[in-house]
Amino acid sequence: MEGRVSHVRRTPKAPKMPDKPSLPQRKSPAKAPIIEIGNRSNLIFITVCTKNRAPILANETAHHILLEASRAADAFHVGNYMILPDHIHLFCAPAVFPPRPIHKWVQYWKAYVTRLWPNSSQKPL
Secondary structure, rough: OHHHHHOOOOOOOOOOOOOOOOOOOOOOOOOOOOOOOOOOOOOOOEEEOOOHOOOOOOOOOHHHHHHHHHHOOOOOOEEHHHHOEEEEEEEEOOOOOOOOOHHHHHHHHHHHHHHHOOOOHHOOO
């Protein structure tokens, strides 16, 4: 029986994976309230996007306007941040007690930046 294999070991086939499940679609991430526990500091990581994700933030003028808005919107202290062309990532912490709603602070902050924005064709931000 030359050339014949008496035992063939086959690996089992992997089960067929179902198509990707449909994930819920959100316009914005879920928002959790600020929870006060004792005398602990609260740090919040947020992302703020431009309207329609317009890539207009990666320049020195935008940086200066964003810094001025952060100083004016004083309900939260802004810590480390990263400016990308169409959004900003930042850490912030409440500056007042009890803390104000963060969405109101972001709303004020974006309105302040929009008022100072030099190019009216890019408004609102």
